[in-house]
Amino acid sequence: xxxxxxxxxxxxxxxxxxxxxxxxxxxxxxxxxxxxxxxxxxxxxxxxxxxxxxxxxxxxxxxxxxxxxxxxxxxxxxxxxxxxxxxxxxxxxxxxxxxxxxxxxxxxxxx
Amino acid sequence: xxxxxxxxxxxxxxxxxxxxxxxxxxxxxxxxxxxxxxxxxxxxxxxxxxxxxxxxxxxxxxxxxxxxxxxxxxxxxxxxxxxxxxxxxxxxxxxxxxxxxxxxxxxxxxxxxxxx
Numbered sequence: 001x002x003x004x005x006x007x008x009x010x011x012x013x014x015x016x017x018x019x020x021x022x023x024x025x026x027x028x029x030x031x032x033x034x035x036x037x038x039x040x041x042x043x044x045x046x047x048x049x050x051x052x053x054x055x056x057x058x059x060x061x062x063x064x065x066x067x068x069x070x071x072x073x074x075x076x077x078x079x080x081x082x083x084x085x086x087x088x089x090x091x092x093x094x095x096x097x098x099x100x101x102x103x104x105x106x107x108x109x110x111x
Numbered sequence: 112x113x114x115x116x117x118x119x120x121x122x123x124x125x126x127x128x129x130x131x132x133x134x135x136x137x138x139x140x141x142x143x144x145x146x147x148x149x150x151x152x153x154x155x156x157x158x159x160x161x162x163x164x165x166x167x168x169x170x171x172x173x174x175x176x177x178x179x180x181x182x183x184x185x186x187x188x189x190x191x192x193x194x195x196x197x198x199x200x201x202x203x204x205x206x207x208x209x210x211x212x213x214x215x216x217x218x219x220x221x222x223x224x225x226x227x
Contacts, residue, residue, distance in 0.1 A: 033215050041200050041221050043154075048215030086154060088216075097206070098144065098167060099216060101154040 006102035023087030031090035117219035134203030149199030
């Protein structure tokens with residue numbers, strides 16, 4: 001099956017810093033999503049990005065499908081950005097899509 | 112549109128008891144998935160419904176777990192009897208597929224299950 005590796009596993013930054021989180025995957029995929037699990041356990045969908053670049057406020061993501069990696073950028077970090085960031089991928093179309101998650105990057109933003 | 116709704120948000124039960132988790136997907140989404148994250152590990156797939164049919168249940172850990180989706184609307188996940196290692200966060204997600212294109216998954220807020 002598809003392997004998903006995220007790096008770094010842990011990241012501690014001061015408020016206002018920028019960060020880059022990486023997701024490598026072992027096979028071609030049709031679906032790639034970035035999620036943020038906040039301290040309350042909620043899993044928030046950040047981006048659906050199987051290829052290309054998207055931006056949403058201070059967050060942006062780029063997926064280079066041919067090289068099988070995706071990057072999540074967080075600029076001007078805030079303490080509310082703390083939590084675990086997951087990358088998840090899926091292969092196949094209708095009726096054959098189960099997401100495979102990476103192990104996550106735990107981000108801690110200190111005031 | 113309303114998102115994916117899960118309840119309860121948190122459940123604490125004793126080992127050996129039964130717990131039923133419920134998920135209401137986004138209206139019109141035929142695909143419904145259950146995932147869980149236990150002991151701080153990665154989030155893992157449990158099973159996938161297409162309407163009321165189980166498409167893939169390869170991730171179900173054992174026969175103490177039973178999932179249903181009557182009428183192809185909401186789904187329940189029953190754990191009977193619960194064991195300590197079942198503690199974790201159980202997520203439900205739904206998705207809509209059209210003409211082979213994928214629109215991503217929407218996850219619910221999860222049910223945090225604690226077995227004591």
